[in-house]
Amino acid sequence: MTELGCIACEELSEVGAGKEGWLVDDPNLLCALDTHALALANRSVILVLGWADSDGNRVKIRPDLSPIEAEQITAVEWLVFDEIRVVIAGTSSGHLLFYSLGGDLIHKQMIYPGRILKLRVRGTKRDLTQDTSSEEVCVVMPGVVARCDGSDIQSMLLRWFQETHAQFWNQKTKKRDSEAPETPYGKLPFQLWNxxxxxxxxxAAITGTMPPPLMELQVDVVLLPFWVSSQLSEDKSRSLVGAILSKVVPATFSTIASFSKLIWRSEPTSPRKSDVKPQPFARASPLTCLKDHPRKGEKLTLSPSGTLAAITDSLGRILLLDTQALVVVRLWKGYRDARCLFMEMLVNKDTAASNSLFYEPVKSDYCLCLAIHAPRKGIIEIWQMRTGPRLRIIQCVKGAKILQPTYRFGSSMTSPYVPLEVFLLNGDSGQISVLNRTLN
Known part of the structure; x- marks a missing residue:
């Protein structure tokens, strides 16, 4: 590994730092990584830390949460567009919150009443193997999946960015009025499935979108549900679902107008929470289901193309699922509490061009790998995909966590190619390092 910097500071006590294992032992502690900054959230506060410069920029965000509903922060992620970087948070009441790096609320919107479990930011670019490109934010809730298109989010943030800079140059710096509507830049369109x-x-994770035939949009979704029946403790024959792949399809319409009316919320904006009505669900059609009692899926991670999903389960196993063929292509055992992230390793260095001092590696020089952090073993293993060998074993301390920078919207496929990297955060020392992508 290569050390990059340290995030240790007094502000970390706001999110529970100060005792051994604080980073991994607290189930309410959330982490999201950008290229040179880290967002940590714990129930009611979001702490943004940078390590690129010596002073280490620090921002503390305290969202206005409902005390009546005991609302708390349940998910956090970055949104990165060229010159725009913001932090988004999901709450236990189903709200999606957008914050600037100055701590100002940009946008607040109800997605669906319920707990937001995870926010996934990803995209696929058009290249020789991809006919279409797609960028999105996936909102995962118990039994509900929502999708916000990246272009809609970018359009909203551009309006905010332009308005903010106009106020700055006109010396009209003012904060949002607490009585102002929650969505000053308009409702953010989204799709919703039960x-x-x-x-x-x-x-859950959206693996990709298919071209729309006759105004019909198809979205492939990999889900990790667990089925807990009220009779489960008595009826041992009921199995738990490990992973299912579903195709969710909104209803087909002949005009764009009627299509948008179904998918997008059209109710008038109201600052009163009681007036907010949930958006109706679109149609969902399951394709397949993997049942293996008593296994239940816990966490999943997608490859950059969305064709592979690494799934950890309650039995300490890791399944590598081909999301196109709908089959498990690889299985690891003995990895309880493991966390997996895909990365790219530079393994093809034998060509004359690659030995040149001025040669910049291209995408074809890298191979896709899976980094498996096994905290009980105190190691990180890197395996070549799909059926390749184990390339490296890295020792790591207890209380560390592997992280990955969020997807950057609008990122180019041109040279120099930026490979998929994995970082390691040592909670006890505050040191953050990157796993080397070359084999010595």
Missing amino acids: VSKYGTCTD
Whole structure:
């Protein structure tokens, strides 16, 4: 590994730092990584820390949460567009909050009444192997999956960015009025699906979108639900769902207008929470289901193309799922509490061009790998995909966590190619390092 910097500071006590194992032992502590900054959230506060410069920029955000509903922060992630970087948070009441790096609220919107479990930011670019490109934010809730298109989010943030800079140059710096509407830049369109047929969802990810035939949009979704029946303790024959792959399809219409009316919320904006009505669900059609009692899926991570999903389960196993063929292509055992992230390793260095001092590696020089952090073993293993060998074993301390920078919207496929990297945060020392992508 290569050390990059340290985030240790007094402000970390706001999110529980100060005792051994604080980073991994607190189930309410959330982490999200950008290229040179880290966002940490714990129930009611979001702490943004930078380590690129010596002073280490620090921002403390305290969202206005409902005390009546005991609302708390349940998910956090970055949104990165060229010159725009913001932090988004999901709450236990189903709200999506957008914050500037100055701590100002940009946008607040109800997605669906319920707990937001995870926010996933990803995209696929058009290249020789991809016919279409797609960028999105996926909102995962128990039994509900929502999708916000990246272009809609970018349009909203551009309006905010332009307005903010106009106020700055006109010396009209003023904060939002607490009585102002929650969505000053308009409602953010989103698609919503009910995927609770097999039980409560613990994790999910959208693997890609298909071209729309006759105004019909198809979205492939990998779900990690677990089915807990009220009779489960008595009926041992009921199995838990490990992973299912579903195709969710909104209803087909002949005009764009009627299509948008179904998918997008059209109710008038109201600052009163009681007036907010949930958006109706679109149609969802399950394709397949993997049942293996007593296994239940816990966490999943997608490859950059969305064709592979690494799934950890309650039995200490890791399944590598081909999301196109709908089959498990690889299985690891003995990895309890493991966390997996895909990365790219530079393994093809034998060509004459690659030995040149001025050569910049291209995408074809890298191979896709899976980094498996096994905290009980105190190691990180790197395996070549799909069926390749184990390339490296890295020792790591207890209380560390592997992280990955969020997807950057609008990132180019041109040279120099930026590979997928994995970082390691040592909670006890505050040191953050990057796993080397070359084999010595």
